[in-house]
Amino acid sequence: MGTPSAGQIHRLGRDQLASWVDALLGERKRVFAPVLRRGLRVLRAVERAQDVDFAPGRTRWSPKEFLFPRTETLFSYENRDGVPVLADPPADDVPRILFGVQPCDAAGLVRLDSILLQDPFYARRRELTTVVAIACSEAAPECFCTAVGGSPAGQEGVDVLLAPLETGWVVRALSPKGEALLAPRRGGWETAAAGDWEAALEQAGRVAGSIGRRELPAAWAEKLEQSFADPIWDELARRCVGCSICAYVCPSCSCFDVADEGSDACGSRCRTWDSCSFRLFTQHGSGHNPRATQPARSRQRVLHKFAFYPLQHGGRAMCVGCGRCIRSCPVGMDIHAEVVEVMSGRPEKEAGDVQR
Amino acid sequence: MSSAETAAGPARAAAGTAGPLESPLKPRLMRIVEAWDETPDVRSLRLQPVDDGPPVRWLPGQFGEFSVFGAGEAVFTMANSPSRGEFVECGFRALGKVTWALRDLAVGQVIGYRGPYGNSFPVDSWRGKDLVFIGGGIGTVALRAPLQWVLDHRGDFGEIVVLNGARSVADLCYQKEMPAWAEVPGVHVVRTVDPGGETPGWDGEVGLLPAVFERLGLAPGGRIVVTCGPPVMLHYLFQSLEKLKFPPEDVVTTLENKMKCGLGLCGRCNVGRLFVCVDGPVFTWARMQTLPRDY
Numbered sequence: 001m002g003t004p005s006a007g008q009i010h011r012l013g014r015d016q017l018a019s020w021v022d023a024l025l026g027e028r029k030r031v032f033a034p035v036l037r038r039g040l041r042v043l044r045a046v047e048r049a050q051d052v053d054f055a056p057g058r059t060r061w062s063p064k065e066f067l068f069p070r071t072e073t074l075f076s077y078e079n080r081d082g083v084p085v086l087a088d089p090p091a092d093d094v095p096r097i098l099f100g101v102q103p104c105d106a107a108g109l110v111r112l113d114s115i116l117l118q119d120p121f122y123a124r125r126r127e128l129t130t131v132v133a134i135a136c137s138e139a140a141p142e143c144f145c146t147a148v149g150g151s152p153a154g155q156e157g158v159d160v161l162l163a164p165l166e167t168g169w170v171v172r173a174l175s176p177k178g179e180a181l182l183a184p185r186r187g188g189w190e191t192a193a194a195g196d197w198e199a200a201l202e203q204a205g206r207v208a209g210s211i212g213r214r215e216l217p218a219a220w221a222e223k224l225e226q227s228f229a230d231p232i233w234d235e236l237a238r239r240c241v242g243c244s245i246c247a248y249v250c251p252s253c254s255c256f257d258v259a260d261e262g263s264d265a266c267g268s269r270c271r272t273w274d275s276c277s278f279r280l281f282t283q284h285g286s287g288h289n290p291r292a293t294q295p296a297r298s299r300q301r302v303l304h305k306f307a308f309y310p311l312q313h314g315g316r317a318m319c320v321g322c323g324r325c326i327r328s329c330p331v332g333m334d335i336h337a338e339v340v341e342v343m344s345g346r347p348e349k350e351a352g353d354v355q356r
Numbered sequence: 357m358s359s360a361e362t363a364a365g366p367a368r369a370a371a372g373t374a375g376p377l378e379s380p381l382k383p384r385l386m387r388i389v390e391a392w393d394e395t396p397d398v399r400s401l402r403l404q405p406v407d408d409g410p411p412v413r414w415l416p417g418q419f420g421e422f423s424v425f426g427a428g429e430a431v432f433t434m435a436n437s438p439s440r441g442e443f444v445e446c447g448f449r450a451l452g453k454v455t456w457a458l459r460d461l462a463v464g465q466v467i468g469y470r471g472p473y474g475n476s477f478p479v480d481s482w483r484g485k486d487l488v489f490i491g492g493g494i495g496t497v498a499l500r501a502p503l504q505w506v507l508d509h510r511g512d513f514g515e516i517v518v519l520n521g522a523r524s525v526a527d528l529c530y531q532k533e534m535p536a537w538a539e540v541p542g543v544h545v546v547r548t549v550d551p552g553g554e555t556p557g558w559d560g561e562v563g564l565l566p567a568v569f570e571r572l573g574l575a576p577g578g579r580i581v582v583t584c585g586p587p588v589m590l591h592y593l594f595q596s597l598e599k600l601k602f603p604p605e606d607v608v609t610t611l612e613n614k615m616k617c618g619l620g621l622c623g624r625c626n627v628g629r630l631f632v633c634v635d636g637p638v639f640t641w642a643r644m645q646t647l648p649r650d651y
Contacts, residue, residue, distance in 0.1 A: 074379040077425045083406065083466050084385060084425045088376040115621055120377045225628065228648040255623030258381060258616045264426035264457075269381070274624070281624050282614050285430075285451035288587055290613065290627075290650050300626070300650070308629050 009192040010182075012169045017162070020185060021049035021099060030096040032066050034059050043101070054100060056137045056164075058322060062251030063098050063105050064112060067125045068273075074121075074258070076268040089121075096125075097181070099132045100162070103154035104145045104320040106133045108251025110157040111318050115254045130177045135163035135204045142323030144213040144336045150320055153204030163200030170196045216306065216339050218315035224307035227342050228299070236338050237298030239331040240277070246301065246325035246335070247275035252318050255281075276300045298333075306339050381617060383423055383468030384409075389443065391463055394529045395522075398494055399459050400435065400447045406466055412444050413472070416479055416501040417610065417638045420471030421618050422446055427457035431615045433637070434472065435497050437504030444469065447497035447529065473618035474637050477502040477608060479509075482580050486514040490593065492565050492585025493522050496529045498610050499584050507540050516543045517574065521565040521585075524553030546572065566592040576600065581607045587651075594641060604642035611636050611644070611651045627651050 012020070024031055025047065033052040035044045040060045046052055077084045098106075109131065116122040136143075136152035145151060153163060159178035163170050170192050173179045227233070247253040257274040261267050274281060277297045283289040291297045309318035319335065326334045341347050390402035405412065414420070414434050423429040430452070436445035450459045461467065479502060487506060491499045506513050518537055522528040528547060538545040547560035548568045554560075561568045565585065581602055583593060590609060597607055613625040613632040625632035627650045644651075 075382045079425070082464075084468070086382060086385075088378050088382070091374060091376045093374055118619065118621060119380065121379060124374070124377060225648075228628075228650075254621070256616070256621070258429060258622065260423075260426050260428045262426055264424070267426055269423075269425075269428075271381070274622070276623065276626075284612060284614055285449070285455065286586065296650075303648075304623075304626060308626065311629050 007173070007179075008186065009170060009172045009197050010186070010189040011165070011192040011196055012171055012189060014168055016189065017054070017169055018049035018052075021046070021052060023185070024097060024099075025049075028094070030094050031099050032063065032096060033099040034101075043098070046099075052100065054134070056134070058102055058105075058140065058324060058327075060324075061249055062108055062322065062324065063101050064108060064251050064253075066096065066098060067109065067129060068112060068116060068122055068254065068256075071270050071272045072121065073268040073270055076266070077262075078266040079264060093124075093128065095128050095130070097130045097132060100134050101131065102136055102322065103133045103152065103156075103158060103161070104143075104150050104322040105251045106131045106157035107145075107150055107154055107320040108157070108322065111252035111316070111320065112254050113157075114313055130159045130181050131157060132160040132162060132178075132181070133158040135161060135200060136207050137164050137203060139207050139211045140323055140327070142326040142334075143211055143321060144216075144323060145321035146208050146211050147213050147216045147336060148317045148319050148321045149218075151204060152207040153201055163197075163204065165196060165200060170200045172197065213321075213336050214340065216317065216336065218310055218317070220339070220343055221307045221310040221315065224303060224339065224342060225311065227307075228303065230342065232342055232345070233299040234293075234295045236341060237295035237333075240294045240298040240333060241331055242277050242279065242294050242297065243330060244275035244277040245328045245330070246333070247277060248273060249324035249328050251320055251322055251324075252305075276304070302335060302338055302342075305335070380619060381421075381470065383421065383429075383470040384412075385466050386444065386469045387466050388461055388463050391461070394447060394531075395527050397451075398447060398449050398497070398527075398529055400445060401458070401467075403444045403446070403467070403469065411441065412469070413441070414438055414444075415472065415476035416505045417477035417498070418472035418474050419618070419637060420444070420446070420469050420473065421615075422448075422454075422458065423468035424454055424457040424461065425468065428454045429468070429616070430454040430458070431618070433498045433501065433610070435500045437501045437508060439505055439508040447494070447500070449494045471618065473633055475635065477505075477582065477638050479505055482506070483512045484514060486516070486577075486579040488517045488519065488569075488574060488579060488581045490519045490565065490569060490581060490583040490585070491521070491529075492583075492589040493527060494529065495583075495585035495589070496520050497584075499582060500530065502582060503537070507537065507543070510540060510542070514542075516540075517572065518543065518545045519548065519565065519569055519572070520545065521548040521550075521568065521589075522553070523550050525549055525555045525558055525560075527553070564592065565589055566596040569593065570596050570600065574600075576602045576606065579606065583607065583609050597641070604645060605640055607641035608638060609641065609644070610638055613637075613651055 033046045073089045075086050159175045173182045255274045257272045305318040385406040386403040389404050419433040421429045432446040435447045489499045611632045615625045615633045616622040618633045620631040620634040628648045
């Protein structure tokens with residue numbers, strides 16, 4: 001065992017990974033990790049390492065809810081003798097770790113950052129959060145991270161990357177936050193053998209190679225923007241039922257509603273996830289709706305992610321290719337195939353026909 | 357603590373180090389000091405901060421989020437000019453949950469305000485020019501701030517025409533104020549109602565607003581058109597302006613997309629690459645023509 005130093009890559013046995021999680025919990029850090037709950041693989045705050053499911057595969061929901069909660073109180077109010085008294089929500093300063101998320105989900109947080117870091121509630125949680133991602137050892141049929149600049153071993157937004165080896169794990173810090181997380185452990189951990197990291201990357205390369213979906217180049221954004229009035233959108237989105245599950249499972253969708261919960265006597269003003277697929281998202285009080293039809297709303301979701309956002313954010317799509325929207329869509333809509341079809345004018349063969 | 361985190365296990369309870377945060381969406385408390393009906397369903401409020409903090413500041417055309425606690429927030433443009441800024445005024449039509457709740461409030465009651473948000477009317481670039489304000493229905497509320505600004509800096513501007521229209525005489529906003537506007541030298545006020553909306557004794561114009569505008573025979577020639585109204589009115593007004601060869605750069609309007617946060621975060625006022633709440637709400641007709649038709 002060499003002298004522990006920053007930047008070092010380590011190799012961990014299966015038990016060591018578990019004891020690391022337990023040690024983090026012992027330090028009163030909040031650990032969100034994949035668990036199996038009633039047949040679903042979901043991220044939850046765990047109480048012990050043995051509850052964590054380290055198997056490959058996406059979780060049902062993205063980790064965004066731990067930084068951008070589904071519903072969150074912005075302030076509460078109470079009417080005292082006719083004058084409302086407002087109170088800020090209590091501070092929550094517990095350091096937290098997103099443990100075992102996929103690299104695409106970590107990249108999704110970087111997309112959220114570009115919008116929500118302006119919000120102090122999000123910014124504080126983000127500051128308190130360290131992201132430990134696991135490189136993917138398999139890709140699902142809906143996965144397309146490689147089509148939008150990601151990778152099964154992607155490093156964007158990742159503080160510590162874990163990658164599976166034949167036996168055990170290789171672990172590497174990729175940011176100062178990641179270094180800080182690993183520093184107290186280094187003394188007890190074995191240094192990775194020469195070639196361990198490369199072997200892990202090679203494995204990720206094989207996973208990338210198994211993703212059959214074509215690249216969606218950033219250069220498409222302008223042409224997509226010009227497709228706004230193209231009747232193809234009516235054709236493509238005719239199936240959409242407007243349920244918005246795509247936005248709810250999305251790691252990068254950041255739209256929200258602001259509404260009051262309570263009465264005029266007391267209550268709170270809340271921010272809640274919302275979706276551009278809903279009719280009421282844009283409907284005016286007068287009844288006028290700029291996006292009066294479901295295809296118009298569906299088009300907004302695709303164009304915002306692949307045209308409007310990238311044109312304002314250095315070419316990066318507001319999509320990390322996690323495939324959750326495709327997996328969850330009740331009518332088989334496929335955002336990757338939609339983009340390809342708009343650009344090529346031809347249906348993609350996998351459109352709505354993903355093997356599950 | 358957020359709902360997503362209440363399930364947290366043993367990690368809860370480490371003492372806070374940085375203290376509570378304040379949301380940028382938290383409003384300032386404002387007391388209603390005056391309230392009056394403009395029409396059967398349009399009401400105006402005059403507001404003053406409850407606290408002794410600095411006065412509310414804004415530019416003509418900027419908007420605020422006004423809220424009734426328990427009902428929620430609604431977006432209104434500030435209806436008065438900052439040159440008359442000892443109070444904040446807003447005008448709204450009772451249409452939804454928030455506006456109905458707001459309508460039910462009385463003088464002395466307290467509401468929430470946050471703002472100002474968005475860009476503003478380019479009043480400085482109008483110096484020395486003739487101006488036409490064309491407001492349809494509740495749209496006239498959005499024109500009142502720049503109009504008051506111009507009236508308060510009368511010498512800086514040329515001839516002013518105000519065309520104020522509504523469906524019916526009862527629906528015409530600012531009937532009490534219009535005579536005072538018309539008394540200012542070089543200001544010509546035209547009132548109009550849609551055909552069938554006139555009453556016996558109505559002495560204004562009758563006709564759809566774009567048609568009445570055409571009848572006024574105003575030539576472009578550097579004249580600035582400032583307009584706000586329902587989408588269908590703007591649609592036909594733009595046709596008239598095109599026919600009369602008004603340059604799109606000289607026509608200014610506001611987009612009224614639904615908004616929630618006012619900060620460019622919540623996503624709903626997105627039009628192409630822009631967010632109406634930060635890049636608007638004031639747009640020239642020329643700029644509107646570069647946007648996807650999503651407003």
